[in-house]
Amino acid sequence: MTNTQCENPKSYPIEEAIRSAVSNHLYEAFVMNDDGIGNLDKWTQSRIRNENMAKLALLFEADDAAEHCYQNLIREIDTEAENGIYLVGTDMQNDELRSLGDDQGVSGLLRFQIRSVAESMYADELAHSTDDLDLVWVTIQARYNRARLDASVSELVMRHLLDNADASEDMTNALRALLYSFHEDLVRRVCDLPSLLDERESRDLLVMVLELEKRCGSYDDRISVIQKRAESL
Numbered sequence: 001m002t003n004t005q006c007e008n009p010k011s012y013p014i015e016e017a018i019r020s021a022v023s024n025h026l027y028e029a030f031v032m033n034d035d036g037i038g039n040l041d042k043w044t045q046s047r048i049r050n051e052n053m054a055k056l057a058l059l060f061e062a063d064d065a066a067e068h069c070y071q072n073l074i075r076e077i078d079t080e081a082e083n084g085i086y087l088v089g090t091d092m093q094n095d096e097l098r099s100l101g102d103d104q105g106v107s108g109l110l111r112f113q114i115r116s117v118a119e120s121m122y123a124d125e126l127a128h129s130t131d132d133l134d135l136v137w138v139t140i141q142a143r144y145n146r147a148r149l150d151a152s153v154s155e156l157v158m159r160h161l162l163d164n165a166d167a168s169e170d171m172t173n174a175l176r177a178l179l180y181s182f183h184e185d186l187v188r189r190v191c192d193l194p195s196l197l198d199e200r201e202s203r204d205l206l207v208m209v210l211e212l213e214k215r216c217g218s219y220d221d222r223i224s225v226i227q228k229r230a231e232s233l
Contacts, residue, residue: 015060018160022056022153029149036145047230048146052153054229059157066161071216072154073175078212078219080147081179083140085187086110086117088180092141096148096176105181105196105205117191175212182209 030045032038040048055072062068088097089108101108110117114133118126122136129135151172159168181197182205188195195202216222 014160018157019053019056021156021160022052025153025156026052026149029152036141037149048149050230050233051226052150054226054233055150055153056157057229058225066158069154069158069161070171071222073151073158073172074179074212074216075219075222076147076151076154077172077175078179078183080144080151081176081183083144083147085180085184086114086140087144100176100180103177103181105177105201106184107196110184110187113191113193117187117193120190121187178205178208178212181205 026049029037030040030049037045059065059068059072084097084100085106087093088101088106088110090111093101100106114136115126118129118133118136122139125135125139126133155168155172158171159165162168185195185197185202185205187193189202197205
């Protein structure tokens with residue numbers, strides 16, 4: 001037995017299984033065209049693949065891989081929710097978004113307010129859009145697609161780490177319900193739209209989200225580290 005094997009005898013089987021599963025997952029995402037990811041150019045697909053594999057490498061180096069993965073999930077689902085709230089109820093929604101439409105804090109109606117919302121949330125895209133807000137919608141969809149793909153990779157990793165698909169699914173469903181409700185409530189308050197939540201519910205939601213942000217640390221720092229590692233692949 002080599003020294004490396006003595007130092008870390010149990011890491012290789014699960015690491016290789018996760019790498020293989022993620023590689024296959026990304027390949028399938030890129031060859032499918034129904035969500036826009038498959039239509040990306042080869043350079044962008046390569047960058048996405050490298051960044052997700054870099055994310056894996058950093059996760060395997062962490063003291064607590066499951067906690068590190070959970071932090072990634074928080075960040076990725078937060079970004080997904082920030083854009084996905086406008087897609088609930090549209091023709092572009094998927095099963096995940098459709099299920100969120102039943103949540104108390106998610107109306108599925110923000111799409112009807114997108115012009116007034118875009119003045120605050122997508123001002124630059126609005127300024128360069130045509131009358132049908134084409135660039136606003138393209139931006140929303142593109143950001144959602146990327147965040148959802150990144151989150152799906154972390155969800156897949158978490159299933160392997162926990163060895164429990166149900167527990168992993170419950171975890172991600174809870175994060176989505178919380179973060180989608182938070183972002184809709186935030187947009188409604190910023191844009192002076194009627195809130196779906198009372199003051200106590202909104203305050204409790206904010207406290208929970210702040211705890212998640214504290215737990216996962218700086219988004220920008222994590223993204224920067226991932227991108228630097230990806231450049232070395």
